Amino acid sequence: MRQKIPAVGAALIASAIFCWAAPVRAAGGNAGAIIGGFIGALLGEILGHRIAIQADQRAEAQLQHDRLTRDDETNLKMIATSLEEYAVDHNGAYPATLAGLVPTYMRAPAWIPGSDPAVQYTYELPASRPEWGHWDIVDNGAFDPTLDKLRALDNTICTHEKCKHIVYAESQGLVGAP
Secondary structure, rough: OOOOOOOOHHHHHHHHHHHHHHHHOOOOOOOOHHHHHHHHHHHHHHHHHHHHHHHHHHHHHEEEEEHHHHHHHHHHHHHHHHHHHHHHHHOOOOOOOHHHHHHOOOOOOEEEEOOOOEEEEEOOOOOHHHHHHEEEEEEOOOOOOOOOOOOOOOEEEOOOOOOOOEEEEOOOEEEEEE
């Protein structure tokens, strides 16, 4: 977001410099050097303010990303719980699609947080890896599997190089996957 000095503010700054420089010149001082110092200090202040704003914006964006990651994990857990409730009511069988959970087990389909346009989770039945049980649910890879120290496929803690997706696997819970 670009911050602009309003025209009135710029006019006041210019007026202040002009009014301040006239007495300095009249007294025989080097107005150019003094004005240059004043402008340098002013620009330094403006630049410092701009850097602080950018740092605040980056911090806010990181907080937003962390919140969306937590929302993603919450959605995956909610879908997993709904799948297990469905299986209890259907003699251990799971629905062919997540749409089979609506409206009895979920009020509405779960959308990946922050996706625009809205994207639903990928439901894999059978699971993409046998050790994950009957099914798994995969997000779109827009979140941070390292945030909550999820386990990678090799059972180590996820790193950004090893994990892109957050997956809820029936037999393991939340894990990170490439």
